[in-house]
Amino acid sequence: MNSAELVAWYERERRDLPWRDPSVSAWQILVSEFMLQQTPVVRVLPRWLEWVDRWPTPSATAAASPADILRAWGKLGYPRRAKRLHECAAVIATEHGDVVPDDVQTLLTLPGVGSYTARAIACFAYGQWVPVVDTNVRRVVARAVQGLADAGAPSATRDEAAVAALLPNDESTPTFSAALMELGAVVCTARSPRCGICPLSSCAWRSAGFPAGEAVPKRVQKYAGTDRQVRGRLLDVLRDSTTPVQRNALDVVWLTDPAQRDRALDSLLVDGLVEQTEDGRFALCGEGDDARGACGA
Numbered sequence: 001m002n003s004a005e006l007v008a009w010y011e012r013e014r015r016d017l018p019w020r021d022p023s024v025s026a027w028q029i030l031v032s033e034f035m036l037q038q039t040p041v042v043r044v045l046p047r048w049l050e051w052v053d054r055w056p057t058p059s060a061t062a063a064a065s066p067a068d069i070l071r072a073w074g075k076l077g078y079p080r081r082a083k084r085l086h087e088c089a090a091v092i093a094t095e096h097g098d099v100v101p102d103d104v105q106t107l108l109t110l111p112g113v114g115s116y117t118a119r120a121i122a123c124f125a126y127g128q129w130v131p132v133v134d135t136n137v138r139r140v141v142a143r144a145v146q147g148l149a150d151a152g153a154p155s156a157t158r159d160e161a162a163v164a165a166l167l168p169n170d171e172s173t174p175t176f177s178a179a180l181m182e183l184g185a186v187v188c189t190a191r192s193p194r195c196g197i198c199p200l201s202s203c204a205w206r207s208a209g210f211p212a213g214e215a216v217p218k219r220v221q222k223y224a225g226t227d228r229q230v231r232g233r234l235l236d237v238l239r240d241s242t243t244p245v246q247r248n249a250l251d252v253v254w255l256t257d258p259a260q261r262d263r264a265l266d267s268l269l270v271d272g273l274v275e276q277t278e279d280g281r282f283a284l285c286g287e288g289d290d291a292r293g294a295c296g297a
């Protein structure tokens, strides 16, 4: 793969995303990576801007209440990420002098930081030479380098080695990594790659005549009717109230399947996102009396 032509394309065409601005801190990049883990860019954008304006540092984030963190997370989904981000802020504030660590091994010890996120922070915040591998990158490498329609089952060791083999050995590494991700996100997409505008002059899959892959196309994950939707509705009620609410205020948001609603509420309690007061009402973590001691579990 010709890194120069990919980097040149990226410099010309990249989306103007605020967390890519050179003035953005490592902490703010970390926040964007948490939010982007399972939520599309367009929904993350306004939340991220509000978040870093309100809580620009790990210590500022750690000082916020768990309930305010959940409210600010809003409808980004998978709210356990918000809790992990809050915990991560506390660890960085207390154990790392309010500075995001710059090496992958230490980053991996932080709450909510997995292999991809650790490498993304080391690379994008600190310019380190480390392979950053997400789904988009795996797909681009499979097609452009290996001549395959799809990337097959993930393997951290193999995937990172394949990307490491492509990384330029100079200061353009972070830009190259961002460009690879960008290409997969906007040009070499899973369902309809836009080969006509692809900046890569050489692509093994294109040269081979686009042989079909073996992967069964993934079914689009539905949201309607899932426990995730029920959890979201229950959290909406609790986010809108600064005082504990009665059980019936929650029951009314999901009448079609009471067992599913109970299961969803239970899971919120187990996740420590919600707590129950002694008199049986419900509140966001930290806004009841934590009678069951579940909050923060």
Ligand code: SF4
Pocket (backbone or CB within 6 Å): 140, 143, 144, 187, 188, 189, 193, 194, 195, 196, 198, 199, 200, 203, 204, 205, 206
């Ligand atoms: S030529 Fe097509 S398949 Fe190959 S990398 Fe570009 S967009 Fe992807």
